[in-house]
């Protein structure tokens with residue numbers, strides 16, 4: 001048993017040094033008592049200071065808690081202080097995890113297989129392959145009800161034998177003495193972490209995302225003001241979207257689905273039109289009988305650009321087509337002896353891509369590279385084509 005187990009609300013105390021040892025970062029101290037939680041049970045170790053010096057690391061070894069500092073301490077009654085804001089959030093999130101785990105087990109029969117408490121969120125892996133947002137809402141509402149009741153959260157030590165008689169959610173063999181965390185009328189758990197004394201302090205629990213892990217559903221939730229922050233951030237984004245789209249708030253979801261459908265329909269129409277434009281481009285170019293087609297095109301569908309290149313190649317036409325938005329150049333080279341020359345010219349410009357049998361495609365790092373490469377390709381092809389004709 002450590003001091004923080006019985007006094008989780010103590011932020012700052014004085015303590016006497018019992019032991020000192022070398023640590024890679026400096027010096028590690030054991031005190032007669034401590035407010036620093038060393039981590040474990042899914043909860044992170046505390047941060048804070050001793051005699052104004054930042055504590056670099058806290059760890060537990062053989063039941064003793066070591067506090068690592070850069071410089072040696074020289075104090076009779078050393079003042080230690082934890083980062084209380086961070087710790088208090090951990091206490092609320094951790095108690096929230098007990099609460100939610102208990103509700104999932106009671107309401108749905110799902111066991112908590114693992115859980116972690118990070119800086120501002122908690123995750124729980126549940127013994128179910130899937131979970132719906134309706135089920136999550138039901139659990140959140142029940143959690144909210146128990147938070148409102150401000151149920152007492154008690155912690156006490158029992159022998160393992162006595163503990164086994166309790167309706168524990170899960171028994172883990174952790175020695176002769178075990179610590180019980182009880183949410184009155186709801187839950188008994190074994191845990192050595194730090195918790196709040198009443199469920200009311202949790203304030204709010206809100207699940208914000210889920211994922212699948214090892215074939216099980218894992219939920220992520222926020223508690224207290226972190227849950228409120230999440231809500232506010234989403235609310236503001238949604239409000240902004242609604243205002244940008246100039247739609248009615250009540251019809252938000254329906255209107256968004258409609259917009260997506262409209263977009264798909266327009267995209268199909270656009271592709272059809274682009275195809276017609278491309279065919280016209282090829283036709284006019286062949287008619288004009290100029291040696292090399294040089295053009296800038298911005299088609300929604302890249303396949304359309306590629307189809308222009310292939311059509312021209314079939315008609316033995318050279319083409320240098322570029323698309324600034326894609327940072328790409330598309331080439332039709334009906335002369336196999338020119339392909340290697342093209343590759344040589346491009347060596348100077350950072351690019352990806354290649355091609356064969358007369359159809360080549362390259363993507364450049366930036367607009368400057370694209371422009372310079374395009375000009376270099378132009379001179380290269382012109383010299384060959386004009387030279388050939390002269």
Ligand SMILES: [Zn+2]
Pocket residue numbers: 041094095098181191192193194195
């Ligand atoms: Zn706990």
